[in-house]
Amino acid sequence: MKKKIFNIAxxxxxxxxxxxxxxxxxxxxxxKEAVKFEIKTTGPTIDAIKEKGKIVLGTSxxxxxxxxxxxxxxxxxxxxxxxxxxxxxxxSLGVELEVKNMAFEGLxxxxxxxxxxxxxxxxxxxxERKKQVDFSEEYSKGAQVLLVTEENKDKYKTFDDLxxxxxxxxxxxxxxxxxxxxxxxxxxxxDLNNVIIEQxxxxxxxxxxxxxxxxxxFASITDGLVIIDNLGIPDESGFAVAIKKGNDDLTGAVNExxxxxxxxxxxxxxxxEYIELSNKEANN
Numbered sequence: 001m002k003k004k005i006f007n008i009a010x011x012x013x014x015x016x017x018x019x020x021x022x023x024x025x026x027x028x029x030x031x032k033e034a035v036k037f038e039i040k041t042t043g044p045t046i047d048a049i050k051e052k053g054k055i056v057l058g059t060s061x062x063x064x065x066x067x068x069x070x071x072x073x074x075x076x077x078x079x080x081x082x083x084x085x086x087x088x089x090x091x092s093l094g095v096e097l098e099v100k101n102m103a104f105e106g107l108x109x110x111x112x113x114x115x116x117x118x119x120x121x122x123x124x125x126x127x128e129r130k131k132q133v134d135f136s137e138e139y140s141k142g143a144q145v146l147l148v149t150e151e152n153k154d155k156y157k158t159f160d161d162l163x164x165x166x167x168x169x170x171x172x173x174x175x176x177x178x179x180x181x182x183x184x185x186x187x188x189x190x191d192l193n194n195v196i197i198e199q200x201x202x203x204x205x206x207x208x209x210x211x212x213x214x215x216x217x218f219a220s221i222t223d224g225l226v227i228i229d230n231l232g233i234p235d236e237s238g239f240a241v242a243i244k245k246g247n248d249d250l251t252g253a254v255n256e257x258x259x260x261x262x263x264x265x266x267x268x269x270x271x272x273e274y275i276e277l278s279n280k281e282a283n284n
Contacts, residue, residue: 035084036091037260043249046093049117054096057086058116060104062192064217064282065274066122066239069101072281079277081270082120085139085241088266089118089257103191105172108132111244118254122211124174124237134245136254138238139267144175145215146228147200147208153226156207159233162186165206168196174236175209197222211236217275221282 039046049055059082061067067080078099090097100116107119111133125135146156156162162183169176171189179187188205190196197218199205208215212229219225241258243251261267 035088035261035266037088037257039092039253039256041249041252041256043252045117045247045250046253049093049095049250052095054098055086055090055093055118056098056100056116057083058100058102058107058110058119059083059086059121060107061101062194063104063122063211063214064278065213065271067120068278068281070281079274081140081267081274082122082239084270084274085258085261085267086118086120088261089241089254092257093253103172104170105189105191107172108242111242114244117243117247117250119242122214122239123242124211125240125242126174126177126237128177129242132245133242134247134251136241136243136251137258138240139258139262140213140271141235141238142212143229143235144178144231144233145210145212146231147197147210147215147219147225148206148228149200149203150224150226152206153228156228159231162207166204168199168205168208170196170210173211175211178233179209193218197225200225217278217282220279 059067059078061069061078061080063080065080067078067082070077070079078101083099086099087097100110102110104121107121107123108129110116111119123129125138129135146162148156159182165186167179167183167187169179169187169189170193171191176187176189190199193210193214196205196208196210200208201222201224210218215227219227241254243254
């Protein structure tokens, strides 16, 4: 009888242990997903966002690891570093995040039209864009590089070596502006980065001119493509959150979140995680 009671007690303790561990694991997963900060900034834009219960993000989901479209869970969903930052902003404001995916070149027009509340799309905060919208503090900075085919890797050592060649860039990007100013109509713009890569593989263009981070991603998942860096040109402007001019309270709140993410090292962690995830998905 004692042995039977003892066995029952052991089973009960094991069940409690397993239940408790499962609950803790769930809490850890929830904590991992919800990275939020106490926001002290107040104002009319924030009040309006809280009243509607959501903040609307504009992005262009073809820029891994910053943002891309994932089908890993059997449905289409947007993911990436920018999406994680946007979710942290929404969580910190206590509202839901709604995502509107669109062509990169249309993002700022959509922002100024009031269709979205903020833009995160691996967008550099350069002086020309600052005339149109306000930007948060930068959360990432990188170089500008070329992607070329393996057979052409020794042809291009500097940006000047592209004279007379056809260069692919994303429409509305800093790279398009820079290359067009230098090479005129030899710079060809495309809506999607994926299309640029296909054009390069098909030899319809001689080189792709991209931000360093997505270029590394495309090179790692596409056979026969090589990165050319140290081109003798300036680094691109750092990535930041674009916000409609006049919405100073929202800019202040976003800056509080960006500071918290950077100070805690969370942005760096997300870069590591999403680079690994985008590589994994591309190889599946």
